[in-house]
Amino acid sequence: MEGDIQRSVSLRPNRRGGDRGEQSFNSKGDVEGLFPSGRLSYDYPAKTAWRMGFVRLVLVAGIIWMLLVVSASLFHVWSCQTSVAFFSAICNRESKVNKILDTMGIVSAPHRCPIPLASDPDQVVIPKGRTPDEIVKNLTYVLEDNSVESTSPLFGGHETWSEREKSFELNSTMEVHCGFIKNSGAEMDPADVRFVKNCQFVVASGIFDGYDVPHQPSNISPRSKELFCFLMVVDEVSLDFIKSNVTVRKDAAGGLWVGVWRLILLRHSPYDEPRRNGKVPKILTHRLFPQAQYSIWIDGKMELVVDPLLMLERYLWRGNHTFAIAQHKHHKNIYEEADANKRRKRYARPLIDLHMKIYKYEGMEPWSFKKENPSDVPEGAIIVREHTALNNLFSCLWFNEVDLFTPRDQLSFGYVVYRLKGSFKFFMFPNCEYNSIFVLHPHTREHSSKIEWVKSLKELEGKGSAMRESRGGLGLWTPYPGDLDAVVLPPVARTSKAG
Known part of the structure; x- marks a missing residue:
């Protein structure tokens, strides 16, 4: 009698089995508590693999995007520094990227560069009249x-x-x-x-x-x-x-x-x-x-x-x-x-x-x-x-x-x-x-x-x-109508050897 009682107790689902490292199995051999149905046990590895693949895809896309940005920036810097006329001419020296790099001292502006001039002075059309004075x-x-x-x-x-x-x-x-x-x-x-x-x-x-x-x-x-x-x-x-x-x-x-x-x-x-x-x-x-x-x-x-x-x-x-x-x-x-x-x-x-x-x-x-x-x-x-x-x-x-x-x-x-x-x-x-x-x-x-x-x-x-x-x-030398004694000039840093 006691043996039957012990066996019945041992076969009860352990509600805290996960905490104690114990597992109970149903008739199909699935772990109870983790998977309520046999169908999910087969889907779980597929979902995990899909999630991992998506994360990897995002990471790879991000790396490729960063490489493209860096490559474009390097090409921009090179085109602005090169002596090759074609690439120097397509450089956008007024771009925000070039200005920021110039301010940071990463880009040194070339001393001379080609001017995008018209090819023939005889073909230049001179505007008629004057620009209107609106202000x-x-x-x-x-x-x-x-x-x-x-x-x-x-x-x-x-x-x-x-x-x-x-x-x-x-x-x-x-x-x-x-x-x-x-x-x-x-x-x-x-x-x-x-x-x-x-x-x-x-x-x-x-x-x-x-x-x-x-x-x-x-x-x-x-x-x-x-x-x-x-x-x-x-x-x-x-x-x-x-x-x-x-x-x-x-x-x-x-x-x-x-x-x-x-x-x-x-x-x-x-x-x-x-x-x-x-x-x-x-x-x-x-x-x-x-x-x-x-x-x-x-x-x-x-x-x-x-x-x-x-x-x-x-x-x-x-x-x-x-x-x-x-x-x-x-x-x-x-x-x-x-x-x-x-x-x-x-x-x-x-x-x-x-x-x-x-x-x-x-x-x-x-x-x-x-x-x-x-x-x-x-x-x-x-x-x-x-x-x-x-x-x-x-x-x-x-x-x-x-x-x-x-x-x-x-x-x-x-x-x-x-x-x-x-x-x-x-x-x-x-x-x-x-x-x-x-x-x-x-x-x-x-x-x-x-x-x-x-x-x-x-x-x-x-x-x-x-x-x-x-x-x-x-x-x-003329008295200024304001208190200049309290004025503090902004701090400056030498930004070039030329001073």
């Missing part, structure tokens, strides 16, 4: 200096802080300071004034204080030679230097020529600093040559090697742009550029800091990928533009910053763009294309001025005030 329709300039602060008018006028602030408020009708205050210098000869009235397409350059001689452009088509006026703006010192070093011919109307360049003399230089004088024709091209519809500025130390008509087609007409300038090779952030200017002694260090403190106080943030433009710092040695009212206004406001603060125009460009709040549109083209536009020639001598070596404001006090510029940068 600023009527722009006029302040011509009289009514300030009693000085008996001698300043070239940029005595612009007040309130006038400067108002100039950034866009309206359909505007009047702004834009240099060329009456009796302030930079006067053209009457023969030159008559000549430039016939110039609708202009290639302009400038030489000041005898640092260069004109370099003849090459690869210029007959059509461009007929279409463009090549105007080299010089001061009296440079004119004498050019006459003593190269052949200058005089035409029947009294015009002076060096090759294709017509020399345009500006008498009575408006500034003490030659570099600041050079900003007059560079930025205020539309004031010197008011009849011009299109202009290309190129610094005097450069030899133009690209047909100017092809440049207009590439940088303006093809993309429906009206203003084009190259991206700086090393810096995107004006505070980095300012730091580089201090290290390379391009202007008085404390005055550069003061300039940047004003911009920081007025809300200018360091460049980041959140900004619309690829950089806040241009290579200003080449500027391609149509002289629309808005572009002319931008040029005036840019020049006013150069007049008020330091002559380092690369520090002011991005600030004016910021103040116009996206209304000023421009094309910032790759730096490697910029380097393919010209051949660089060295200056005939090294430029230097006393103020560039100043390390502290104390050096400019008392008798040291003789080192200050007397006609430019006066905004740095």
Whole structure:
């Protein structure tokens, strides 16, 4: 009896058999508790295998996708670095990938790259008429200096802080300071004034204080030679230097020529600093040559090697742009550029800091990928533009910053763009294309001025005030209507060996 009871107990299903490592079997030999039916016992291995296969498929697909992304990125990097013309031409240097890699220092931008120019200047179609002025329709300039602060008018006028602030408020009708205050210098000869009235397409350059001689452009088509006026703006010192070093011919109307360049003399230089004088024709091209519809500025130390008509087609007409300038090779952030200017002694260090403190106080943030433009710092040695009212206004406001603060125009460009709040549109083209536009020639001598070596404001006090510029940068010596003592400049890091 007891044996029967023990056998009946031992044959009962063990509800906790799984916990004790015990198993019970039914009549079909299946494990009870784990599989309630015989059908599931056969399906379980198939489902497990299917799940494992799916996971492996996902992993393999992910790895293949990552390899494709890496391969595409490597090809993108290689195409942007190669000297093979075909692959270099298809590189998208404006892509976000290239910008991020460039910022990280993974990609080093090539010094020169092919420019996607049209093949034949004779086939270029010049747009009819002018680009409509939709924001600023009527722009006029302040011509009289009514300030009693000085008996001698300043070239940029005595612009007040309130006038400067108002100039950034866009309206359909505007009047702004834009240099060329009456009796302030930079006067053209009457023969030159008559000549430039016939110039609708202009290639302009400038030489000041005898640092260069004109370099003849090459690869210029007959059509461009007929279409463009090549105007080299010089001061009296440079004119004498050019006459003593190269052949200058005089035409029947009294015009002076060096090759294709017509020399345009500006008498009575408006500034003490030659570099600041050079900003007059560079930025205020539309004031010197008011009849011009299109202009290309190129610094005097450069030899133009690209047909100017092809440049207009590439940088303006093809993309429906009206203003084009190259991206700086090393810096995107004006505070980095300012730091580089201090290290390379391009202007008085404390005055550069003061300039940047004003911009920081007025809300200018360091460049980041959140900004619309690829950089806040241009290579200003080449500027391609149509002289629309808005572009002319931008040029005036840019020049006013150069007049008020330091002559380092690369520090002011991005600030004016910021103040116009996206209304000023421009094309910032790759730096490697910029380097393919010209051949660089060295200056005939090294430029230097006393103020560039100043390390502290104390050096400019008392008798040291003789080192200050007397006609430019006066905004740095005029009491600013804001507390700059609390302003801390953003930290910067050296992003290139070139500084």
